[in-house]
Amino acid sequence: xxxxxxxxxxxxxxxxxxxxxxxxxAGCSNDEVGQRLGISPRTAKAHCDVLRQKLGVPRRRQxxxxxxxxxxxxxxAQCLGSSKPGD
Numbered sequence: 080x081x082x083x084x085x086x087x088x089x090x091x092x093x094x095x096x097x098x099x100x101x102x103x104x105a106g107c108s109n110d111e112v113g114q115r116l117g118i119s120p121r122t123a124k125a126h127c128d129v130l131r132q133k134l135g136v137p138r139r140r141q142x143x144x145x146x147x148x149x150x151x152x153x154x155x156a157q158c159l160g161s162s163k164p165g166d
Contacts, residue, residue: 089149090133097154099126104143104154 092100095116102112112123127139134145143154 092130092133092146092150096126096130096133097157099123099130100143100146101154101157103127103139104157 098116099112102115107115109120109123109127112118112126113120116123127142130142130146131137131139134142134149136142136145147153
């Protein structure tokens with residue numbers, strides 16, 4: 080008997096990274112992300128760079144889409160006060 084021991088793993092997204100994703104989904108620039116989270120624009124960009132790598136996307140604007148595909152959570156809905164589409 081063959082047992083499949085491969086477990087599909089997803090990248091770990093921290094709470095701070097989730098906050099950045101929500102702000103990107105809302106259309107915020109790195110400067111705006113920094114202002115809203117109390118971090119520098121350079122740190123906001125660093126979060127974006129790490130997220131692009133974790134989610135395997137080449138462009139910043141693709142981060143929320145990749146996050147939704149991975150988790151099923153809509154970051155734009157979270158920005159608007161709901162974490163589930165249709166709420």
